[in-house]
Amino acid sequence: MSATGIGAAVRRKEDLRFITGKGQYTDDVSRPGQAHIYFVRSPHAHARIKRIDTKTAAGMPGVVGIVTGAEFAESKLGNLICGWTVLSKDGSPMKMAPHPALAVGKACHVGDPVAVVVADTLAQAKDAAEKINVDYEILPAVVDPTKAAGKGAPLIHDAAPNNTIYNWHIGDHDATAAAFRGAKHVTKLEFVNNRLVPNAMEPRAALAEYDAGTQHLTLWNATQNPHVARLVISAFVGIAPENKLRVIAPDVGGGFGSKIFIYPEEVVCLWAARQFNRPVKWTAERSESFISDAHGRDHVTTAELALDADHKITGLKVKTVANLGAYMSTFSSAVPTFLYATLLSGQYAIPHIYAEVDAVYTNTVPVDAYRGAGRPEATFVVERLVEAAARELDLDPADLRKKNFVKTFPYQTAVASLYDAGDYNASLQKALQIHDYKGFGKRKRESEKNGKIRGIGFATYIEACGVAPSSLVGQLGAGVGLWESAEVRVNPTGSVELLTGCHAHGQGHETTFAQLVAERLGIGIDQVNVVHGDTDKVQFGMGTYGSRSGAVGMSAIVKALDKVEAKAKKIAAHLLEAAEGDIVFKDGKFTVAGTDRSVAWGELALAAYVAHKFPTGEIEPGLKETAFYDPTNFTFPAGCHICEVEIDPETGVTSVVGWTAVDDFGTVINPMIVEGQVHGGVAQGVGQALLEHTVYNDSGQLVSGSYMDYAMPRADNLPSLKVDMTVTKCPSNPLGIKGCGEAGAIAAPAAVMNAITNALGTEKIDMPATPAAVWSTIQQLNKTRLAAE
Amino acid sequence: MYAFTYHRATGLRHAANLLEKLEDPKILAGGQTLLPTMKQRLASPTNLIDLDKVEGMSEITAAGRSVTIGALTRHNDVHKSPIVQQAIPALAYLAGLIGDPAVRHRGTIGGSVANNDPNADYPAACLALGATIVTNKRKIAADEFFKGLFETALEPNEIITKITFPVPKKAGYYKFRNQASRFALVGVFVAKRPSEIRVAVTGAGSSGVFRVPSFEEALKKRFSPKSLEGLTIPADGMASDIHGSAEYRAHLVNVCARRAVAAADEKTPAE
Structure with a gap:
């Protein structure tokens, strides 16, 4: 391993500019003559728009134009789409209702944009917006997913009777039913996987500019996948042909999934830029983000686990209602199905699984992928069940897990996933040892002396990363195969521009991708410049989400580097007057095997461009190669997290007092960055379990619509984390990478709730386990105990 | 934020004059509540009178058995003040729990007390310690000052200049934070004064800070x-x-x- 190569904990190259305020985010970009756009949003969850009076507003100072939903609809642009078709049990396609960028006729959630004001300044746009009079007829709203399909619930979209988008299922119903009939023990739990508001540090933003001369549109956009944004906006919405639309995703300050999707705001900005022939900028305010960024999770689930007399798991039954909100966001259909139910086998050999998922519309903000996307929900189901089963059977939860782990690979699960490699026992064992699991009893007694209740919980999670093999996801209804691209452009001096279709918004690609290239070519990482996020510069790519950039994006880079090396060897053979097969490339030098004749990387690069006396029939001048990599399978990172909590029974406060994470991410490029990803993921998972409470009242108002009421995790909500790794290489990609971006957020909620329920001695508490919720649970338990005495 | 006219007061009298004569005026001290509220267009004063450059209103002095804190004193300065730390450590401790470092370096005691947020910390301290709120017109006992949610005894043209805290025999504050805002969900300030014991509660009440006579009685016994x-x-x-x-x-x-x-009984309260 070199000092900066694969496996080296190199400091992030990009951090200097970020932490010194030199980053360039969308809102930092300004264009001459720029106007500002303000979105008038529905204050009601469900309301007919009877009339919009814009007359007074139109005469306000600075107003460039005002457009209502109905007026925008006259442009005949396409609706926003959900790109992944899910079929119901009966084979019928999902009921996708139209999602216009601006609501027409009625608003379906608080925050649904109904009109826009474009003005010289933002303040002027806001002033004018206040003078727009929208005459709403308030309709009854439904926010609870378990009531959405029920009798008496208001119908949100005509296209979806009973507000039901699909009734999907996976697995073998009859075989699973039989497994339960033959079970010795059944553990049944009901839980809510709480809705989360993403809250990336940089709010979403868009700046659109139209060049009337060339009829080109340019969009600066805080997005995780500029190329897909361009494709959807061009091919489905129909704003402009792809060759007339450039999407630039400059520095992006966090996404966590929420910036994957194609939203109304960027579409309207593009349209308005051309309509008014002015650059148009929009940057969300935080309170606007709360009601317009796609939310995450929001499942209500009943699940049962069957075990035989030998404590082997024989079956799993799951019934989930997934709330997709008022409209289907870009990937929303896939999250509670293919990204959720296919992971319900967890790390266990479960012969029979049957899962049903009903997706419903409600009068809430749309729900889509959020860090982990379906896999935290699946892990929560499986890991809470296994832990509860161990308690009911009076077994050590670690032992019950070991007994049921998948031990031989490849392993075909009952829910489509084919696990390729792993050693679940190894990560569990290592975690037990690092955590001092044996010492828990002693620590618990010490806590008791201080009036505290200590609990411990596990999450031996699995996830599927590296989205996505086109052949597999195509069969599953994906509208697009999620391969990745890379272009390695060698400059005449030997430095390199690496163009990737991935996009970094916190992941550190400028460092890790450079580490790979530097190691392969024997150059310094400072000689590698990673270029991403601009459709005019970079070949088509799929962006970054689902922990895919290492496994898929770097595999594409490897392929491109292979091509570069192959061509470079040809050139070396020419320069050294040797046979191509005799050229060895090592440590930045091309050598004729068995001789001291060599040419250094830099000399070779120069020669490639000077092309002196090249046999141009065999070797073209230049050194630049492009590759596209389509994975053959998902990757399956897995690991064991142990959480230890201490509860203050007087106040209900849960303190996370210990955390051990042992993850198997396959090959690790930069352990420091990977550890950071684990830290961030765990923090988000702890946030979901303890703090983040998205509350809608019955009329559909988001009660927790600001940081005054919505608690994000802070540093002091977490202890020092013990992070370690085990490694089994992923066999399906050349580097053996599995992916690490979501693991913490996937493992943590289950680990925390297993620890809390262990401490309290009841399974009946939902996330977030706020102090008030824990205190109420303790009061309830005390009452029950008193009644029993 | 709506447009407004900004006035920089050069002295207390100037500020008071502006307050008398301007239409729809509002005093700006540290601005940690007012400015965010204005940004959200929830407050729209026509005239904003900034006290920031007014001198002599951010001093902390000890005299006899009391400590006086100028109304423009930043929370962080109360927190770090040797005088306050020595005389009423619970008050210094409380100031260190307000908001975050940015808020503590801008927010002022006068602004906080005048705002009387039902979840703010200072009202509990003022009430429990039997503080006197001094304005440009009069002195108001804390008992008479806090009138409900965001309501005080202040007249429209009155400006708090300083607050005097009698030094208690001992005092303690315990804050249970709202996890999101980190304001007090419940905060209790207990003061053992030469003549009485006071227990004042912020955060919990539906009409602002209040005392708990039954607790005071019980603590009087022991x-x-x-x-x-x-x-x-x-x-x-x-x-x-x-x-x-x-x-x-x-x-x-x-x-x-x-x-x-329990905190009052400890020699040095927790940081």
Whole structure:
């Protein structure tokens, strides 16, 4: 391993500019003559728009134009789409209702944009917006997913009777039913996987500019996948042909999934830029983000686990209602199905699984992928069940897990996933040892002396990363195969521009991708410049989400580097007057095997461009190669997290007092960055379990619509984390990478709730386990105990 | 934010004059509540009178058995003041719990007291310590000052200039934070004064800061957390929201009071 190569904990190259305020985010970009756009949003969850009076507003100072939903609809642009078709049990396609960028006729959630004001300044746009009079007829709203399909619930979209988008299922119903009939023990739990508001540090933003001369549109956009944004906006919405639309995703300050999707705001900005022939900028305010960024999770689930007399798991039954909100966001259909139910086998050999998922519309903000996307929900189901089963059977939860782990690979699960490699026992064992699991009893007694209740919980999670093999996801209804691209452009001096279709918004690609290239070519990482996020510069790519950039994006880079090396060897053979097969490339030098004749990387690069006396029939001048990599399978990172909590029974406060994470991410490029990803993921998972409470009242108002009421995790909500790794290489990609971006957020909620329920001695508490919720649970338990005495 | 006219007061009298004559005026001290509220267009004063450059209003002095803190004193300066730390350590401790470092370096004691946010910390300290709120016109006892949610005894043209705190024999504060805002969900300030014991509660009440006579009685017999064990206050009159029911808040008042008494008994309160 070199000092900066694969496996080296190199400091992030990009951090200097970020932490010194030199980053360039969308809102930092300004264009001459720029106007500002303000979105008038529905204050009601469900309301007919009877009339919009814009007359007074139109005469306000600075107003460039005002457009209502109905007026925008006259442009005949396409609706926003959900790109992944899910079929119901009966084979019928999902009921996708139209999602216009601006609501027409009625608003379906608080925050649904109904009109826009474009003005010289933002303040002027806001002033004018206040003078727009929208005459709403308030309709009854439904926010609870378990009531959405029920009798008496208001119908949100005509296209979806009973507000039901699909009734999907996976697995073998009859075989699973039989497994339960033959079970010795059944553990049944009901839980809510709480809705989360993403809250990336940089709010979403868009700046659109139209060049009337060339009829080109340019969009600066805080997005995780500029190329897909361009494709959807061009091919489905129909704003402009792809060759007339450039999407630039400059520095992006966090996404966590929420910036994957194609939203109304960027579409309207593009349209308005051309309509008014002015650059148009929009940057969300935080309170606007709360009601317009796609939310995450929001499942209500009943699940049962069957075990035989030998404590082997024989079956799993799951019934989930997934709330997709008022409209289907870009990937929303896939999250509670293919990204959720296919992971319900967890790390266990479960012969029979049957899962049903009903997706419903409600009068809430749309729900889509959020860090982990379906896999935290699946892990929560499986890991809470296994832990509860161990308690009911009076077994050590670690032992019950070991007994049921998948031990031989490849392993075909009952829910489509084919696990390729792993050693679940190894990560569990290592975690037990690092955590001092044996010492828990002693620590618990010490806590008791201080009036505290200590609990411990596990999450031996699995996830599927590296989205996505086109052949597999195509069969599953994906509208697009999620391969990745890379272009390695060698400059005449030997430095390199690496163009990737991935996009970094916190992941550190400028460092890790450079580490790979530097190691392969024997150059310094400072000689590698990673270029991403601009459709005019970079070949088509799929962006970054689902922990895919290492496994898929770097595999594409490897392929491109292979091509570069192959061509470079040809050139070396020419320069050294040797046979191509005799050229060895090592440590930045091309050598004729068995001789001291060599040419250094830099000399070779120069020669490639000077092309002196090249046999141009065999070797073209230049050194630049492009590759596209389509994975053959998902990757399956897995690991064991142990959480230890201490509860203050007087106040209900849960303190996370210990955390051990042992993850198997396959090959690790930069352990420091990977550890950071684990830290961030765990923090988000702890946030979901303890703090983040998205509350809608019955009329559909988001009660927790600001940081005054919505608690994000802070540093002091977490202890020092013990992070370690085990490694089994992923066999399906050349580097053996599995992916690490979501693991913490996937493992943590289950680990925390297993620890809390262990401490309290009841399974009946939902996330977030706020102090008030824990205190109420303790009061309830005390009452029950008193009644029993 | 709506447009407004900004006035920089050069002295207290200037500020008072502006306050008298301008239409729809508002005093700006540290601005940690006012400015965010204006940004959200929830407040729209026509005229903003900035006290920032007014001199002589951010001093902390000790005289006899009292400590006087100028109204423009930043929370961080109260927190770090050797005078306050020595005379009323619980008050210095409380100031260090307000908001975050940015808020503590801008926000002022006068602004906080004048705003009387039902979840703010200072009102509990003022009420428990029997503070006197001094304005450009008069002196107001804390008992008479806090009138409900965001309401005080201040007249429209009155400006707080300083607050005088009698030094207690001992005092303690315990804050149970709202996890999101980190304001006090419940905060209890307990003061053992030469003549009486006071227990003041912020955060919990549906009409702002209040005292708990039954707790005060019990502590008079013996100033110990044990004296409060088993005592309850009714959930009636407690606030109730997504962060906690009225019952939970009523329960926390007792927990926080006991912890505040325990803190008062410690030689040096926790940082």
